[in-house]
Amino acid sequence: MAIIVNLDAVLHDRRMTLTDLADRIGIALANLSILKTGKAKAVRFSTLDAICAALECQPGDILAFDPNLAAADDGEEA
Amino acid sequence: MSRSAAPALAVSHGLLRALVALNLLAGLFILTLLVLSLVAAPFFVKAMGIAPGTLLLGGRLIMLFGLASIPLMHRLLTRLLAIVGTVGAGDPFVPLNAQRLRTCAWALLGLELLHLAVGAASAAGQIDVDWDFTPTGLLAVLLLFVLAQVFAQGARMRDDLEGTV
Numbered sequence: 001m002a003i004i005v006n007l008d009a010v011l012h013d014r015r016m017t018l019t020d021l022a023d024r025i026g027i028a029l030a031n032l033s034i035l036k037t038g039k040a041k042a043v044r045f046s047t048l049d050a051i052c053a054a055l056e057c058q059p060g061d062i063l064a065f066d067p068n069l070a071a072a073d074d075g076e077e078a
Numbered sequence: 079m080s081r082s083a084a085p086a087l088a089v090s091h092g093l094l095r096a097l098v099a100l101n102l103l104a105g106l107f108i109l110t111l112l113v114l115s116l117v118a119a120p121f122f123v124k125a126m127g128i129a130p131g132t133l134l135l136g137g138r139l140i141m142l143f144g145l146a147s148i149p150l151m152h153r154l155l156t157r158l159l160a161i162v163g164t165v166g167a168g169d170p171f172v173p174l175n176a177q178r179l180r181t182c183a184w185a186l187l188g189l190e191l192l193h194l195a196v197g198a199a200s201a202a203g204q205i206d207v208d209w210d211f212t213p214t215g216l217l218a219v220l221l222l223f224v225l226a227q228v229f230a231q232g233a234r235m236r237d238d239l240e241g242t243v
Contacts, residue, residue, distance in 0.1 A: 031243045041241030 002070035007036045008064050010055050025050035087166050094159045102157060105148035112141040136203020140196050147192045154185040169236075176230035183222035190215045 011018060018036060022029040027047060034040050035047075048059050055061075115122040115138055123134060157178040164170045197209045 012173070033242065035243040039241065040243045042238070047243050073209050 001070075002066050002073060003036070003038075004064045004066050005035060005040075005062060007032075007040045007051070007074070010057055010061055014055055016055070021051070021054055024054045031065060085163055085199065087162060091166070092161050094155055094162060098152065098155045098159065101148060101151045108141050108144045108148070108151070112138060112145065123180070133203055133205060136199055136205045139199040139203070140205065140207060143192045143196045143199065148187055150185045150188045150192070156180050157182050157185075171229065171232040171236035173230065173233045174228050176233055179226035179229055183219055183226060186215065186222060187219045190219060209223065 010017075015033060018032055019029055022032050025047075027050065037044065044061075048062070051057075051062060053058060111122075115134065119134065126137070161170065161175050161178050164172060164175055193215065194211075196207065197211065199205075200207045200209050
C-alpha cells in the first residue's frame with residue numbers, strides 16, 4: 001500500500017493525543033489507532049470529515065501517496 | 079445483537095441439540111426394527127400386526143429409507159447448530175456459513191427425495207404410513223440455496239468492512 005497516514009505528525013503539531021482526538025470526534029480509540037498505524041483498509045468520508053474538523057486541517061495533511069512505495073508494491077506483485 | 083434475539087438463540091441452540099440427540103435415537107430405533115425384521119421375521123410380523131410377503135418387504139424398504147435419512151438429518155442439524163453458534167459469537171457473515179447453508183440445502187434435498195421414495199414404497203407395498211406430498215420442503219431447499227448465496231455475498235461485504243475506519 002502506497003498510502004501513508006500522517007495522523008501522528010498532525011496530532012503532534014496540534015499538541016494533541018490520539019485519545020483526545022478519539023474523545024472529540026467520538027470514534028473508538030482502537031479504530032483511530034488502526035488508522036494511525038496505517039493498518040486500515042478504508043476510511044469513511046465521515047471519519048475523515050470529523051478528523052479534519054477537529055484538527056483544522058485538510059485530508060491531504062493526513063493522507064499522502066508515496067510513488068516509491070507504489071513501485072515497491074508493484075515489484076512484489078510481479 | 080438485539081435483546082430479544084439472545085433468548086431466541088439460546089432456545090434454538092437447545093432445541094437443535096435435542097433434535098440431534100433425538101435423530102440419533104430414531105436412527106437406533108429404526109436400525110433395531112430393521113434388524114429385528116430380518117433376524118426374527120415371524121416375531122416382527124406378529125408384533126407389528128402386518129401381513130407377511132410384500133408388506134414386509136415394503137416395510138423393510140421404508141425402514142431402509144428412514145435409516146438413510148438419519149445421516150442427512152444429522153448433517154442438516156449440526157450445520158444449523160454451527161451457524162447458530164456463529165450468530166451467538168457475533169460474526170455470522172463468514173464464508174464457512176455460506177458453505178454450511180449449502181450443505182443444509184443438499185441434505186434437505188436428499189431428505190425430500192427420500193420422502194418421495196417412502197411415498198413410492200408405501201404406494202407399491204400398499205402400506206399406510208400417512209404419507210402426503212407437500213411442496214414446502216422443496217421450497218425450503220430453494221430458499222436455503224438462495225440464502226447460501228446471500229451469505230456468501232454478505233461474507234464478501236463483511237470482508238470489505240473489516241479494516242474500515
